[in-house]
Amino acid sequence: MLRIGKLTDYGTLILTRLVGGQCVSAAQLAEQTRLGPATAAKILKALARTGILNSIRGTNGGYTLARPPSQISAAQIIDALEGPVAITECATGAGCCELETVCGVSNAWQHINVAIRRALDDISLAELANWKHGAVPSLQLGTLAHHPNGATTPVPAQEETSNA
16 A cells, blocks of 8 residues: 555645744644644654755744745655655665566556656645645546455546536
8 A cells, every 4th residue: 555654644734834934833833733742843853854844943933834835746745754755666766676687567666656756746735735725726636446356446537528
């Protein structure tokens, strides 16, 4: 199963609280998100270290976004908190797996990894924050078809037609 870690999930929650451009302290962010202060501090430090956040010291200090939310992608958030997106060992490049010379699917996994990365690059923090508030960007996402064995497969979204 492909799944982001809890810290990335929590980090995205924290980041959506900063979309308005205000400077917010770690304690305030922990309270607003109901995260423990130590967890919030760990996430904030990682996001500041990777350049997603600015850290401002002093009595009126706190954290702000380092760039507009439209210029921060979901992929950058994941990279900052988990490292580069890689669905398999070989997905980040050659030389990572002892079975590479006999593997017939590593190129396919690398291709799939690039597609996932592109999709994550295409979603901005601004869009993530809008989803939080109920506004859905104009992405055409398919639905999942459920099979008797419990598996699901994507069903492509259909274009809306107009009878004008």
